[in-house]
Amino acid sequence: MKDPKTIEQTVAAALEGQNVELVELVVQNQGRKKLLQFFIDKEGGVTLDDCSAISNQIDSVLEMENLIDGAYILEVSSPGVKRALKKPEHYKKFINQRVRVVLKTPLNGLGFFTGRIASADDDEFVLDDGTNQYHFKYDNIKKANLDPVLQF
Numbered sequence: 001m002k003d004p005k006t007i008e009q010t011v012a013a014a015l016e017g018q019n020v021e022l023v024e025l026v027v028q029n030q031g032r033k034k035l036l037q038f039f040i041d042k043e044g045g046v047t048l049d050d051c052s053a054i055s056n057q058i059d060s061v062l063e064m065e066n067l068i069d070g071a072y073i074l075e076v077s078s079p080g081v082k083r084a085l086k087k088p089e090h091y092k093k094f095i096n097q098r099v100r101v102v103l104k105t106p107l108n109g110l111g112f113f114t115g116r117i118a119s120a121d122d123d124e125f126v127l128d129d130g131t132n133q134y135h136f137k138y139d140n141i142k143k144a145n146l147d148p149v150l151q152f
Helices: 004-016 048-064 088-093
Strands: 021-030 033-041 072-077 098-107 110-120 124-128 133-137 141-146
Touching: 004 021, 004 033, 004 048, 033 048, 048 072, 088 110, 098 133, 110 133
Parallel strands: 033 072
Antiparallel strands: 021 033, 098 110, 098 141, 110 124, 124 133
């Protein structure tokens, strides 16, 4: 199997023409097979039909580019309400939204923070927790997800 970053870049490039964003690729071992989970998004949201069509397209790209050796399981879905934030563009898109951030190197003894994105640029974003504002460089972020308050 090629490096997951190579797979992600190749598939993302193939999807760009359809205005579909590859948000995240997760690769896991499932016995002798690899499980490849592709999380996609597009303006207006992702439907089941979108997932089916994109799944066929990704499968074709994986085969044509010879990116996977042997058998694999392919899953395509929307990123969901707690979608991952991976790129500066994601933070910019979700300004004023609530997020949960896990840091690589703790700040003031804390390894994670929750608050809303106050601002974002290409190097960092500002998280407002209601009391303080924190500046986080993207390269110190281990994991970040939207963390909406769901009301029923």
